[in-house]
Amino acid sequence: MVDDNELFRLGVCTAISGNHTDISIAGEAETGEELFYLLSDTAADIVLLDIMLPDMSGIDICRRLKSERPDMKILAISSDNSAAVTQALLDAGIDGFISKRAGGADILVEAIRSVMDGHNYFGKDISEIIYRIYVSKKKTVEATSEFTQQEKKIIDLCREGLLSKEIAARLGISPRTVETHKNNIFRKLGINNTAEMVQYAIKNRIIRVEN
Numbered sequence: 001m002v003d004d005n006e007l008f009r010l011g012v013c014t015a016i017s018g019n020h021t022d023i024s025i026a027g028e029a030e031t032g033e034e035l036f037y038l039l040s041d042t043a044a045d046i047v048l049l050d051i052m053l054p055d056m057s058g059i060d061i062c063r064r065l066k067s068e069r070p071d072m073k074i075l076a077i078s079s080d081n082s083a084a085v086t087q088a089l090l091d092a093g094i095d096g097f098i099s100k101r102a103g104g105a106d107i108l109v110e111a112i113r114s115v116m117d118g119h120n121y122f123g124k125d126i127s128e129i130i131y132r133i134y135v136s137k138k139k140t141v142e143a144t145s146e147f148t149q150q151e152k153k154i155i156d157l158c159r160e161g162l163l164s165k166e167i168a169a170r171l172g173i174s175p176r177t178v179e180t181h182k183n184n185i186f187r188k189l190g191i192n193n194t195a196e197m198v199q200y201a202i203k204n205r206i207i208r209v210e211n
Contacts, residue, residue, distance in 0.1 A: 002029045003050040015105035032056035046073040062092035073115045096121035
């Protein structure tokens with residue numbers, strides 16, 4: 001159990017140890033450094049990991065554990081369930097993720113057993129976030145796949161801060177043609193102006209197209 005809040009650790013450990021004979025707490029850590037020290041000589045099957053620790057991020061811990069101990073399961077427990085954090089944990093290879101606001105000990109025990117049985121476990125609120133991430137990525141892929149090569153170049157040049165007449169000179173086309181392409185891009189993305197297009201390009205990392 002890794003969490004820098006002693007009361008939270010106590011509550012979790014008491015709830016698990018007192019009512020579930022098939023689960024026992026092998027050790028407690030307040031920091032990432034303490035965790036890896038414990039794991040050097042402590043047998044454990046799963047790490048219950050808070051991702052906001054004083055010395056290192058839970059995401060970095062996940063990456064290190066998956067590299068050094070690929071068989072160890074990791075169940076993240078955190079009050080930060082933003083899309084960015086959720087995506088980072090998924091990328092790090094997390095086995096499960098539940099919010100500290102998701103419920104009581106029964107939810108935690110269910111998550112532990114599910115992960116140990118070889119399944120991924122995500123609380124209801126986390127699952128909704130993952131679904132929104134999936135939908136957002138799907139829309140991005142669909143929209144990006146609809147762009148022509150010329151439109152991708154125009155998006156990239158707008159991201160560099162060039163005006164329509166400068167883009168026209170760079171690509172050897174007229175400013176009016178640039179505006180036509182931009183309007184087509186706006187329509188595909190459901191946006192209204194160049195600023196939104198640039199924000200979209202940065203957020204979704206639209207691939208640079210070389211001239």
